[in-house]
Amino acid sequence: MPQRPPNVLVIMSDEQRWDTLGSNGNPAARTPHLDALAERATSFDECHTPFPLCCPSRASLWTGLMPRHHHVMGNWRLIAPQLRDRSLATAFADAGYHTIYNGKWHVPGTTPKRMGFADTSAIPAVLNGRDRGRYIEEYRAYATARGYELVPGNIENLTARDLAHVRRGVGAPMCGTAEIALEDYLETWQTEQFRRALDRRPTDRPFFAVCSYNAPHFPMVVPRPYDRIIDRAAVRLPASFTTGPDTKPREVRESHFAADFAHLTEEQWVEVVAHYYGFCSLIDAQVGAILDHLRRAGELDRTIVVFTSDHGDMMGAHRLMEKGHLLHYDEVTRVPLLVAHPDAGAGRSSNLVSMVDIAVTIAELAGVAFCPGDGRSFAGMLGGGGAPTREYVTTETCLYDMESEANGQYNNPADLDLAKDALNLSVRTSTMRYIFRSHDIDELYDHTTDPHDQRNVAADEAYAAQRDQFRALLAAEIGDVFPEAAKVLAG
Numbered sequence: 001m002p003q004r005p006p007n008v009l010v011i012m013s014d015e016q017r018w019d020t021l022g023s024n025g026n027p028a029a030r031t032p033h034l035d036a037l038a039e040r041a042t043s044f045d046e047c048h049t050p051f052p053l054c055c056p057s058r059a060s061l062w063t064g065l066m067p068r069h070h071h072v073m074g075n076w077r078l079i080a081p082q083l084r085d086r087s088l089a090t091a092f093a094d095a096g097y098h099t100i101y102n103g104k105w106h107v108p109g110t111t112p113k114r115m116g117f118a119d120t121s122a123i124p125a126v127l128n129g130r131d132r133g134r135y136i137e138e139y140r141a142y143a144t145a146r147g148y149e150l151v152p153g154n155i156e157n158l159t160a161r162d163l164a165h166v167r168r169g170v171g172a173p174m175c176g177t178a179e180i181a182l183e184d185y186l187e188t189w190q191t192e193q194f195r196r197a198l199d200r201r202p203t204d205r206p207f208f209a210v211c212s213y214n215a216p217h218f219p220m221v222v223p224r225p226y227d228r229i230i231d232r233a234a235v236r237l238p239a240s241f242t243t244g245p246d247t248k249p250r251e252v253r254e255s256h257f258a259a260d261f262a263h264l265t266e267e268q269w270v271e272v273v274a275h276y277y278g279f280c281s282l283i284d285a286q287v288g289a290i291l292d293h294l295r296r297a298g299e300l301d302r303t304i305v306v307f308t309s310d311h312g313d314m315m316g317a318h319r320l321m322e323k324g325h326l327l328h329y330d331e332v333t334r335v336p337l338l339v340a341h342p343d344a345g346a347g348r349s350s351n352l353v354s355m356v357d358i359a360v361t362i363a364e365l366a367g368v369a370f371c372p373g374d375g376r377s378f379a380g381m382l383g384g385g386g387a388p389t390r391e392y393v394t395t396e397t398c399l400y401d402m403e404s405e406a407n408g409q410y411n412n413p414a415d416l417d418l419a420k421d422a423l424n425l426s427v428r429t430s431t432m433r434y435i436f437r438s439h440d441i442d443e444l445y446d447h448t449t450d451p452h453d454q455r456n457v458a459a460d461e462a463y464a465a466q467r468d469q470f471r472a473l474l475a476a477e478i479g480d481v482f483p484e485a486a487k488v489l490a491g
Contacts, residue, residue, distance in 0.1 A: 006342060007303040008092070008366055010210045011290060012061075013283045014054060014104060014133070014217040015323060017312035018045070018334040020280040028234035028274070030281040033288030034307060034338065041305070041340035042382045046352045048393045048428055049311045052323040052332040054106045054133070054217075056397075057310040057355055062087040062107060062115060064359035064373035066396065068413045068481040073398040074325070076130045078109030078410040088359040089116030091370040092208035098201050102194040103212035106131050106310075108408060117210070119201070121193045127155070129408025134214045139189055146184050157186060158221060166219040168260045173268055174321075175220035175275035177227040185223045187215050191286045195293050208366075211290060216279030218313065218322055226278035235270050235277070238317040238331070240452040245318050247454050249440040257320045257327065269316050276315055304365055305340040308358065317452070325397040325404060328426035328435045328443075329453055333395050339382060341365060347384020352430065354393045394477060395426045413481050423485050425478065427470045434458070434470035436489060442467065 022029040023038035024045070049057045051067045059065075059072040059079055067073050071080040089099045093116045101117035104124060108131060112120045125135050132155040140150055140157060150157055157180075165176030182188055194211045201207050240247075245258040252258070264272065287307065294300040312332045314320035323332040337353070339361075340346075356375045363370035364379045380386035399422040400411055416423060418438055426435040433453065435443040444458035444467050457463045471489045479486035 004302070005095075005097075005206045005366055007206045007299060008097075008208045008306070008362055009290070009294070009303050010306045010308075010362070011287055012210065012212045012307075013280070013309045014212075014214050015311060015313045016216055016280055016283065016309035016336060017315065017331055018047070018336050020216075020277060021336055024336065026277075028230055028236070028277055030229050030277070031284040033284045033291065034336075037287065037291070037305065037307065037338055037340055038346075040346050041338040042344065042346065042384060043348045044337040044339070044353055044378070044381070045348060045350050046430075047308065047335055047337035047355065048333045048352070048395065049335055049355045050393075050395055051397050052311040052327055052395065053325070053397070054104075054310055055108055055131075058106045060356045061310070061358055062089065064088070064356050064370070064375035066356055066374045066394075067398075068396055068478060069374060071411065071413055072108060073411065073413050074400065074404065074406060076108050076406045076408055077400075078408060079107060081410075084110040085114050087115035088363065088370060089208065091363060091368050092116070092366070093118065095366075095368045096205055097208040097368075098205045100194075100197050100201065100207060100209035101212070102197055102210065103190055104133050104214050105212070106133060109410065119197050121197050122190045129406070133217065134186060136186070139186055142189060143180060143184060148180055148184070156219060156221075158219075162221045165221055171263050173271065174261060174264065175222070175272045178221045178223040180223060182223045182225070185282075187213055187282055187286055191289050194290065198293065198297070211286075213283055213286065215283050216276055216313075220272055220275035220279060222275050222278045222282065226282045227275060228278070229281050230274040230277045232270055232274050235273050237266070237269055237273065238315075238452065240318045240454050241266075241269070241316050243318065243454050245320060247456065248318055249437060249443065251437065251440045252318075252320070252326050255326055257314065257322055257324065261319065261321045269319075272321070273315055276313065301342055303342070304362070305338070306358070306362065307336065307338040308355070309335045310355075311335060325399050325422070325424060328395050328397070328424060328433070330428075330433070333426075333428065341382055344382040345384075347382070349378075349381045349384055349386070350430075351378070351381055351386070351388040352390045352393050352428065353378050353381075354390065357389070392427050392429045392473070394474065395428070396478065397424045398422065416482055416485070418484055418488070423482065425474050425485075427473060432466065432470075434467065436471065436474060438485065438488070444470070
């Protein structure tokens with residue numbers, strides 16, 4: 001009898017930086033379950049998202065395409081019509097896998113069901129054209145029945161007291177302890193829904209299952225004991241915290257990413273970061289619960305386990321917080337990626353990989369046919385070996401009409417108008433980062449001497465050759481969809 005193909009489990013957090021894991025060298029982190037997973041996995045230390053926002057990066061994950069090719073060039077902008085009914089999940093379903101999706105979706109214009117997931121649970125509601133992440137109606141009914149008074153219509157499932165911690169522009173501490181107890185908290189509830197989905201799967205087929213959490217996404221309202229689990233004395237603010245946003249281009253300096261948090265003192269920043277790490281610890285506990293469930297079911301040893309996140313958070317770097325179109329820095333583009341394969345050893349890889357590479361890699365590891373799109377498989381790197389498949393990774397972001405949000409509109413990226421739309425692009429190599437801003441100055445950082453992006457050398461003649469090389473590289477890469485921007489870059 002032929003051996004059954006391996007199961008595949010993808011666990012995904014939201015807004016979690018690479019350096020939030022203890023196994024990645026953070027002395028303040030409390031992530032014992034992820035650290036244990038890392039001991040038997042390959043840790044990819046240079047995995048970068050192609051767009052540091054939820055919707056575009058998640059569309060890239062499931063399609064294996066760059067944002068300009070799947071068309072989700074911003075939050076709540078619809079996926080290309082021809083992609084609404086196919087994804088990595090449809091490939092696994094076609095190969096005989098039972099497919100499961102649980103939790104945050106955030107691929108506008110389609111649903112987990114349409115993209116090939118047979119069993120779905122804890123899926124957020126779509127309100128005014130927007131998939132609202134935490135706003136899961138079934139959970140809100142559960143929390144209300146448990147006696148919590150959630151603010152009507154509030155997308156974060158918060159109480160009025162919770163909201164007081166994070167009101168923007170009023171000197172709020174921007175973090176706090178959740179009124180909802182841990183046993184009733186969204187992530188705890190969601191894990192139970194996922195375990196039930198695993199228990200009702202058919203046992204005669206392998207499964208492809210995804211559990212997608214909203215934490216540690218802002219706001220930092222964290223349930224006990226995770227609000228206090230982090231030792232504040234161990235928290236180290238980023239090296240660029242001292243210089244603040246003054247070394248950044250105007251559009252960054254004057255953005256809400258800086259203004260909304262300018263009132264925070266250094267002590268308050270430590271509290272915010274500690275709550276963020278505590279949120280990451282909450283995710284770690286959910287990972288432990290899921291892996292323990294599979295272990296007890298006898299499935300863990302034949303399951304490929306992937307842990308990653310859609311993007312990071314500035315979390316104090318340059319005194320900025322959150323993520324988005326303007327922020328092409330490692331703190332938001334670099335995400336954790338652990339891949340544990342039952343037949344591969346553990347290791348670390350410093351090779352550059354992109355989120356668009358994950359789908360084709362998972363498919364290859366499972367023996368499932370999948371069109372690679374823009375992805376390049378890094379399956380050969382498992383165990384820490386293998387040759388690099390990329391010399392660089394790119395990130396591309398767009399603001400149509402200079403607006404950061406949409407309400408379920410479709411925009412064809414080919415219609416981009418540089419006069420009224422903003423396009424930001426960047427290249428990350430092993431030693432440098434270059435950022436092109438269509439409505440502001442270029443940035444170039446030499447990480448061999450400036451690892452924290454504090455000295456912009458884009459205008460330095462000593463770096464003119466590198467700057468021009470990066471511009472030409474980007475022009476060649478994006479010219480298929482953005483010919484006018486390519487002409488500017490090649491200029």
